Amino acid sequence: WPNRTVQSFSRRDTSTLRNRKTFPLSEKTFQTPSTAVSKDKNSRTGGQSSEDDTHRVLLMLVVGLSFSTRLYKITEPPHVCWDETHFGKMGSYYINRTFFFDVHPPLGKMLIGLAGYITGYDGTFPFIKPGDKYEHHNYWGMRGFCAVLGSFLPIFAYLIVLELSQSHTAALITASLLIFDTGCISISQYILLDPILMFFIMAAVLSMVKFNQQRHRPFTAPWWLWLVLIGVNLAGALGVKFVGLFVIVLVGLNTVWDLWRLLGDLSLSLVDIAKHFLARVVGLILLPLFIYVTIFAIHFVVLNKSGPGDGFFSSAFQSRLIGNNLHNASMPEYLAYGSTITVKNLRIAGGYLHSHWHLYPEGVGARQQQVTAYLHKDYNNLWLVHRQDNNTSQSGTPDLVRHGDIIRLEHKETTRNLHSHLHEAPLTKKHFQVTGYGTNGTGDTNDLWQVEVCGGRKGDLVKVLRSKVRFLHRATGCVLYSSGKTLPKWGWEQVEVTCSPYLKETPSSQWNIEDHINPRLPNISLSVLKPHFLEILLESHIIMIRGNSGLKPKDNEMNSKPWHWPINYQGLRFSGVNETEYRVYLLGNPVIWWMNLATLGLYLIMVAVASVALQRGFSLEHACVLMRGGGLLLLGWLLHYVPFYTMGRVLYYHHYFPAMLFNTMLTGITLDILLKSADLLLRPPYSDWLQRVGQMAFLFTVLYSFYLFHPLSYGMTGPLAHEPGSAMAGLKWMDSWEF
């Protein structure tokens, strides 16, 4: 019985599918999913023009609804909302050309800055904290830009699902879910990186799907076009946030799969396969890499003034920035006794040697003063260079420090000496502890360090900024070392400094003298070696990655866990807390999100049933769309969701949105196939009715839930939800929602 239906279906399918423009020349090699094109929206006898018309009309409908929901009330509230305080500020930095440091790559903020610049924002608004009024500043341009990109998400989703399933119903289900999801609306309406990121992710997936569709016409113009578009969008996604890596993995897996298919095609010669391979290397690796690097190049060229991000970077990097004290620096050239210096570790993002009026806590080595590495510029980074015997000559030019000299480093602020002894270091137990010891420069023999210039010989002078210096502890023979591990709260989350008994020369054990103040020596203008662009690139990446992993959740702060997200457990307050304020709460439309979640389970069940049936030799009509198309989307969802479980950094609800997009597309395909499978149960006229009723019920549910929850996105004032007079009265379905 099922076989008969399949045949009748596929006969009809080919007749309708043939009308599509992208249909390949040869029918035999064509393996598109044998699915009926949406039945409710077009007449089955319709020709090419009516098919196209339907498509155009539906697309226009999606576009119209998408833009209108996103751009509605775009200027409200007229104050800084949530992370606008960061990203708006960073957009302003681009307009002011001030150097800053952020854990995300620069493209998103550059685009925000650009959008602001074009729409007449002058970069003067300080973006100090959420809730600040914008007043006369032009903020709508930046918000509008994000909203426009956000409006493309439902459109892209519509096209992707249409391409994967060849079903207008599935595509419309997806589009309506996204258009009427309050979460997607809220997150698109503000100056945030997420709409930009998701735009690139979805564009990359769309190009990938289109590219897959071109597989039977390799090396034609559209084939190349989609390939290049994948590359561009991948670079864009990675350029906005490192989360873009997940979509790169998705495209990578898809490409590997595709290449594997080509390799198995014995009609292709090895030369053809090599061509395919090279084309993908160029389009999916080299091109994105080039664009990505270019983004950074623009970033460094635009930001040429000293700003708040300087201290994170090496001395060489800082010398590029106008206004930094190392830019065209002038200071005594050689290290001398009696000088005040700062010492910077050479490990990337190594920090300055630092100490402060705090002791190591009990149980952590000896209870002496902490010595750490600190990334910011601070007067506690200053150290005085002394001879071991303390008799610094008071007159004339001071003596210079040479390779092999024994010195004592005194912390300027606390007058303790840099000291080490045979106690375990706080975190790196294999190393020794480094402390500040003594008062007014009087300590013991454990305060003596031997200066060694890397690659130097006995008697060589120590060049400021340019020499790599190591400090060997006299008594134990260990070397001053920065482990890069972050100390717990007692150490103010600064970086651990130890004395390592392993004497291998690594950047962690090498230091350079950055500031050098000695009034009795002439200042000489130093042109520090300008760092190479690739060095800057590498350095900024390592600093970003370290910054990202350094965002640890704070104690006493309710942090969001990945399992909270799919069940819509808790949202984020974008604006306002009290009854009098204008409140916006980022929370997905619970009906839609829970439907997504349920459909995910449903999908797994359907796939399991279908694959067992196939394995036992039955044939099913929709299995191909379900497994191929759905499988791709499920993979996308997994890739954008599961990695968060392994992340140690602090997580937020909005991290789930890319995964949610994939989930929604999967919902579209699954529900469509579920409704279509009605004919497995009922005879034709009844099954069609059932299908129609199901679609109507779905549409009504989505629209009604949007009507109920729309104040979350478009703002609400007045009493909170638990009071009867509120706009959201009775809608606080979970205790954890805060509106």
Add this chain to the structure above:
Amino acid sequence: MAGDVETRGCVSGIRVAESRISRLEMLQRPLVVTAQVDLVLVLVSVLALWTRLSHLSYPNAVVFDEVYYGQFVSLYMKRVFFIDDSGPPLGHMILALGAYLGGFDGNFVWNRIGAEYPSSVSVWSLRLLPALCGALCVPLVYLLTLELRFSHLSALGAALLLLLENSLIVQSRFMLLESVLIFFVLLAFFSYLRFHNTPDSSWFRYSWLLLCGASCAAAVGVKYMGVFSYLLLLGVASLHTWNLIGDQTVSVCVQCVCRFVCLLVVPVLLYVFWFYIHLSLLNRSGPHDQLMSSAFQASLQGGLSRITQGQPLEVAYGSQVTLRSSASQPIPCWLHSHKANYPIRYENGRGSSHQQQVTCYPFKDVNNWWIVKDPGSQELVVGSPPRPVRHGDVIQLVHGMTSRFLNSHDVAAPMSPHAQEVSGYINFNVSMAAQNLWRVDISNREAESEVWKTILSEVRLVHVNTSAVLKLSGVSLPDWGFRQLEVVAEKLFKGHSSSLGWTVEEHRYGISQEQKEREAELHSPTHIDVDRKISFWAKFLELQWKMLTVKQEDSEHKYSSSPLEWITMETNIAYWLHSSTNAQIHLIGNPVSWGVANLSLLAYQLLAAVYLLRRRRGFKDLPDGVWCQFVRLGCVCVGGWVVNFVPFLLMEKTLFLYHYLPALCYLYLLSPALLEHAHTHLLSNVTHRRALCVCVAAMLSSVFLSYRTFCPLTYGSPELSANQLQGLRWRDTWDILYRRR
């Protein structure tokens, strides 16, 4: 080398051949038992036993992690409850079984590595079971290679590699768990493959599958790490089952169900069973009680149950109670108040209400007593009959010793300014009215009007005026608050959090209305009696959850290492150093075998890649049967290595070299099989084959030589001189100890 040797008349029967003839004829024939004994197998087993078991009680001192496992063994002997987050209880129980058989009474203080065992402790029996498991791994590897359908020579090679691996020997010879884990993992794979290779017709083969399920449960029960191998085995099994489903000629329902039961249901049940034994063995209260809920503690002998035994179950108006916070972080504590007020101004300049402090105090104290009062009456005694407090009732809480009412108001709490201060109300006539009504909200209720029960109910106290919830903030107060923990009322409670819940722990019906009498009553111990039990499932779930969530502060250990260092054996671990001489024991692998293992891993991957690519292009280098064998080898061995190694890269725990040993065993399985594959299928030329044989012989002898070389560090004897020790330091990063003389 001799393969099978057939001996007639041997007693130990491996296969008994019975003639299928009539009984009469049978009687006429002589009784014949035919047995096959694989002498090689016997030989390697004997060697394994000898390497693992000889001089087992030397050194007669606590070696490395024995100090850790030993304390649990002692607690088993004393049947005292403990909780160990490092693994499920089966491993500890196996160690304890050894101790029990040796007559260990648990009276030994496990406080430092190197402490001498007294003569009363039978060291040999403590170490026997892990050593036996370690020794049995060797014949298991031999059999496993045969089941992978490789020859006896390969099997012998694998057994030898395992036999001569110094790190496995060291790890087996002490009271440690890795050898037990490896044993069960190998047993699981062996029995599964035996099941798979036995022809379909016999039902007997399901006993192998059952054994496989049981060993999986044991492996997971010894260490969580066993989960990795279990999952791999499930993957292999489901692949086989999938192929079975694809076979449309047979009905597969029963087979699938059997496999499902043996490989999923049985292991889960057994895993729970380990906990059942664990909990029925440990029935006395002990040092880790505090981590568990009050109900759990009350089920243990001594400790809380002695106090709570015979308490009234239902909290009534007039009850005297102590309220324990449900949060075990940062420390378990009880709601507390004392005669000291909040300072008028805090150090940062914020003001307070200056009313009486309410804190959470981690010790039993008379100031932890509170009296449940009906707001509508002045009575502080329980009426007769007692009026129980139900879910949703509004109550007041009166501090027993100071008679202050538990109060909260719109004043910022001392350490968490976003929350409300909680105080014992004092009327200073500053127009700050008392807001001392609290609604009882039983969060684990089953019915809407459930009665508040001692120990069993977890309640939230909701402040009626502000709808804030009484909460342990987890921050400790400064000196003015005697470093006790801060208690606040938080307005927007977010979902479920254990810091919001409170349980009545000690409870009695108050009988004295007068303050003085009441104080005396509070000082007197509790009495009265009721009996209550919690079910095994509740205890199991709570214990399992606690074991997974209780995190000890992880810090780097002197001998800890990162997973990438294991491949090259960058670090060693010093296990023991003689108290006066240079005799010492280290966890150092056999460097030659280690290298062979790494090479074979690389070689397999390269070879598999080449084969795969060529097959995809239509060149079938191997016949289908051989290809299947090759794939199966990869799935089990390379797969086993991957699942036992890669997860460690993602872990943030302190890791040691011994975590790599299970992964290493898979590689030792791989190496000889791969060599055999190369010999039979890659090399066609006779000279090449001979060269390979010579190489293998050379390799095996160098494995043996390096085993000999490191023997002194493996067995701790003979003692070496400083120079000899220096000579054994093959890598700069190894930490070998010298005693300065």
